[in-house]
Amino acid sequence: MSIETPDAPLDPTSGPRRGAYPISLSSVTTAGFLGRTERGPINEPVAVESFPEYCRYFGGHLADGAVSHAVHDFFVHGGRRAVIVRVANRARRARLDLPTDADPLRLEARYPGRHELLRASIDYERVEDDPARFNLVVQRVNASGNRIVEDQELYPLVSIRSADSRFVGKVLEDSRLIALAGPVPAARPRPTPPDRPGESVRYVALTAPGNDGEDLTDYDVIGSNRDGTGLFAFGRGPRIDLLAIPLPPGRDLGTTAFVAASRFCEARRMLMILDPLWAWQSADAALLGSRRLEYANGNVMTYFPRIRPRGARARHADGLPACGAIAGLLAERDRRGIFGRDEDTDYTLRAALTPVLSLTAIEAQRLARHGINAFLQATSGASRLVGRVTLGAARLGPRPGSSLDRRRLECFILNSIEDAVTEQAAAGDPATELARSEPQLRRFLDELYLRGALKGRTRAQAFYLEARGGNGTRPAGLRFGIALAAPQRFADYGVDLEGERAGRVQRVHGLEAEQLFN
Numbered sequence: 001m002s003i004e005t006p007d008a009p010l011d012p013t014s015g016p017r018r019g020a021y022p023i024s025l026s027s028v029t030t031a032g033f034l035g036r037t038e039r040g041p042i043n044e045p046v047a048v049e050s051f052p053e054y055c056r057y058f059g060g061h062l063a064d065g066a067v068s069h070a071v072h073d074f075f076v077h078g079g080r081r082a083v084i085v086r087v088a089n090r091a092r093r094a095r096l097d098l099p100t101d102a103d104p105l106r107l108e109a110r111y112p113g114r115h116e117l118l119r120a121s122i123d124y125e126r127v128e129d130d131p132a133r134f135n136l137v138v139q140r141v142n143a144s145g146n147r148i149v150e151d152q153e154l155y156p157l158v159s160i161r162s163a164d165s166r167f168v169g170k171v172l173e174d175s176r177l178i179a180l181a182g183p184v185p186a187a188r189p190r191p192t193p194p195d196r197p198g199e200s201v202r203y204v205a206l207t208a209p210g211n212d213g214e215d216l217t218d219y220d221v222i223g224s225n226r227d228g229t230g231l232f233a234f235g236r237g238p239r240i241d242l243l244a245i246p247l248p249p250g251r252d253l254g255t256t257a258f259v260a261a262s263r264f265c266e267a268r269r270m271l272m273i274l275d276p277l278w279a280w281q282s283a284d285a286a287l288l289g290s291r292r293l294e295y296a297n298g299n300v301m302t303y304f305p306r307i308r309p310r311g312a313r314a315r316h317a318d319g320l321p322a323c324g325a326i327a328g329l330l331a332e333r334d335r336r337g338i339f340g341r342d343e344d345t346d347y348t349l350r351a352a353l354t355p356v357l358s359l360t361a362i363e364a365q366r367l368a369r370h371g372i373n374a375f376l377q378a379t380s381g382a383s384r385l386v387g388r389v390t391l392g393a394a395r396l397g398p399r400p401g402s403s404l405d406r407r408r409l410e411c412f413i414l415n416s417i418e419d420a421v422t423e424q425a426a427a428g429d430p431a432t433e434l435a436r437s438e439p440q441l442r443r444f445l446d447e448l449y450l451r452g453a454l455k456g457r458t459r460a461q462a463f464y465l466e467a468r469g470g471n472g473t474r475p476a477g478l479r480f481g482i483a484l485a486a487p488q489r490f491a492d493y494g495v496d497l498e499g500e501r502a503g504r505v506q507r508v509h510g511l512e513a514e515q516l517f518n
Contacts, residue, residue, distance in 0.1 A: 023420045023444040025451070027412075029331035031074055032240035032270075033324070034085045034231065035247065036065035036216060039113045042091070043229040045083050045237025051075045058084060059115055064212070066246035070324030076351045077325050078332025083240050085233045087220045088112060091213035094206050095181065096120055098189035105160075105168070105189050108181035114211045117141050118177060119203035122189045132159045134188045136168070138178045139203070153177050160184050218257035221245060231264050239415070241408075242330060243272045244323035252277050262391075265299040269411040271330075271404075273323040274302040274391070276372075283363040290370045290391075298392035298407045301326075303373040303385065305359070310352045319356035322375070325349060326385060330408070347385035349375070355383050371402070406484050409453060413482060414493065414505050417441060421478070421495055422503025433497055434476045438467045441478065454483050461487035475499045479508070 032045075038059025040046070048054045051072050061068045071082055091112035097104035098120060109116035120138050127133035136155040142148045153175055158168040162184070169180040192202045223230015234240055243265055245253055253261070258274070265272040280286040286304040303326065306319030329347045349355075355375040359367075364374035364386050373387035388404040421437050442465055448454050449462040456462030466479045475498040481490030494508045 021440070023416050023440060025444075025447060027334075027416075028080050029242065029334040030081045030083060030238060030240045031079055031242040031244060031324075031327040031331065032083045032085065032234050033067050033071055033074075034087060034221065034234075034243070034245050035067040036062060036088065036212065037067050037084070037086045038062045038065070038115045039111055040084070040086045041111055042086050042088050043223065043227075043233045045085050045233050047081060047083050047238055049081050054082070054084065058086060062212075064215075064248050066248050066321050069320050070244055070246040070327075073322070073324035073351070073353070074328040074331070077328025077349075078335065079324075079328040080331060080335070081238075083234065083237050085230075087216060087223070087230055088212065089214045089216050089220045092211045093181075094118060094210035095208040096178070096204065097207040098122060098204055100185045100189050101187040103183075103185040105185055106180075106182035107172075107178050109210055110175060110177055110179050112210050112213070114209055116177075116210050117143065117206070119205055120178075121192045121201045121203050123191050123193065123201075127157060132161050132164070132188060133157055133166075134191075136189075137201075138175070140177055151177060160186075160188050215251065216247075218254040218260075221253070221257040222260045231261060239268075239270075241270050241334075241411070242327045243270055244275075244321075244327055245272075246275060246321040246323050249318050250278055252279075262297045262300045266297060269415050270299065271390075271408055271411070272297075272300045273326050274300055275321040275323050276302055276304045276306065278318065280304055282357075283359055283367060286367060286372055287370055290372055298390045298402065299411075300391040301373060301389070301404055302371070302391060303375065303387075304367060305355045305357050305375060307349065307353045307375065307383075308356055310354050316356075322353075325353060329385065347388075349383045349385075353383070354381075373404070403485075410482070410484055410491070413448065413453075417444070417480075417495070418503060418505045420444075421497070421505070434467055434469065434478070437478060437497065438465070441465055441480065445480065445482070448482075455485065455489075456483050456487040464490065475502070 038061075040058035046057050048057065054068070054071050058068070067084070071084065074082055093112045094109040094116045096107045096118055098107065107120070109118055118138060118140055120136060123135050125135060127135065136158055138153045138155070139149050140151040142150050155168070155171055157166050158171050159166045161167060162169070169184060172178055172180050192204060194201055221230055223232050225232045228236050243261065245257075245261065247253060253274070261272055276286060277289050280289050283304065290302070303322060307322045307325065308316035308319045355377060358377050359374050361376065364376050367374045368387035368389050371389050371391040373385055373389060375383045376386050377383045389402055390404050390407055392402045420440060445454070445463045445465060446459065449456070449459055454462035462483050464481045468477050468479065475496040477494060477496040479492065479494045481492045483489050484491060492508050493505050495505045496502055
């Protein structure tokens with residue numbers, strides 16, 4: 001076992017350097033949003049970097065959905081990157097039948113939903129003499145009978161012959177609007193020319209519209225780990241740091257989905273931003289309702305009250321979820337530096353957003369003691385999120401799992417170490433990678449200490465690092481401790497560098513730690 005002397009100066013030129021690049025102290029905070037959207041792929045994680053980009057994939061605001069509002073608020077408040085997972089319950093695709101001299105060529109919208117308002121036109125330009133070929137234009141319009149085109153795809157010289165390189169079924173595989181929905185008929189679709197010269201092209205309208213399906217159930221939200229649906233769809237995209245499941249007015253996240261989502265976040269070291277129950281119409285109701293959650297989790301935060309745009313009381317009397325705005329504020333804070341002092345952090349609402357009701361400072365303090373953050377309105381009219389606690393506060397008290405900033409810092413450190421060590425462990429033999437990973441982690445932990453992220457007047461009080469070589473009965477690995485709440489109050493972790501769990505950071509306690517590293 002080699003033990004670091006924490007107070008000794010670190011020599012950045014010493015030790016094996018090959019492949020052991022420095023672990024970055026900064027990253028773009030990614031928020032994940034799950035729920036109903038106007039359109040778009042279902043159970044597919046889609047990364048976007050602006051609200052207009054979100055609209056290109058998922059459309060605009062939906063009357064019975066809140067994801068679009070949350071994503072908009074996320075980018076307004078400083079967010080840079082979001083991953084969207086659309087879920088639906090029995091949604092149906094729109095159908096489009098193109099008439100031929102035989103059976104129709106049946107197409108369907110690529111994605112389900114009533115907002116996939118598609119139309120198509122056919123012409124034979126340049127293929128008049130080829131009875132198997134035609135040109136296809138597909139458009140999405142923004143309303144039934146409306147000529148405003150939102151999207152368009154052109155497919156020239158397609159063929160009904162399956163052996164042709166331009167076979168219509170094969171060509172449409174790359175379409176974002178339409179897909180083949182049945183066997184290809186023996187005749188090509190009939191053309192849709194204008195009725196008179198100079199008139200616009202005619203289009204074939206939808207044969208059957210799509211629909212958005214029924215209200216989401218807990219099972220739609222949770223999804224399947226095996227199939228990668230619902231929450232588990234995020235596992236097929238970039239890592240997310242924050243999770244939000246915004247629901248429309250009057251609909252709360254069920255207990256089953258809440259427990260599954262909170263455990264999902266705990267296992268992946270990310271924070272869930274839970275919107276308050278719609279029944280919470282006062283601070284006292286919120287305090288009473290929080291006790292019924294019956295689940296303390298340092299990876300979940302909630303807040304009270306909801307928010308709405310100023311002057312929109314009639315339109316949003318009960319408010320809108322603030323999860324997107326909070327995610328944006330957290331992401332903005334991370335961009336400025338996750339190591340900043342808590343008192344310097346500004347969580348002020350922007351874009352003329354305001355809480356639906358006013359709280360007193362005393363009410364905000366009571367809420368914080370029960371794990372609920374609060375929006376307080378200043379005399380200037382600005383509203384600021386205060387409390388910065390997780391749902392662990394009510395049962396954990398002033399411990400690391402109750403502080404929002406501290407828990408997020410811990411997740412950032414552990415995820416950064418795991419990413420680096422996993423890559424190192426996959427790159428070569430354990431002994432070599434141990435020699436590379438140890439100085440890499442030392443530099444990382446030391447930089448955290450120098451920036452004030454770890455507590456302690458000396459390095460020995462702020463962190464420790466130990467390395468263990470493999471001996472045939474146990475794998476090579478590392479053990480480290482970080483002081484987040486107070487000097488020398490270490491949270492202990494271990495990581496193996498070989499075996500099935502190579503690179504995975506795991507919490508270790510007491511005797512378990514001694515057995516692993518002695």
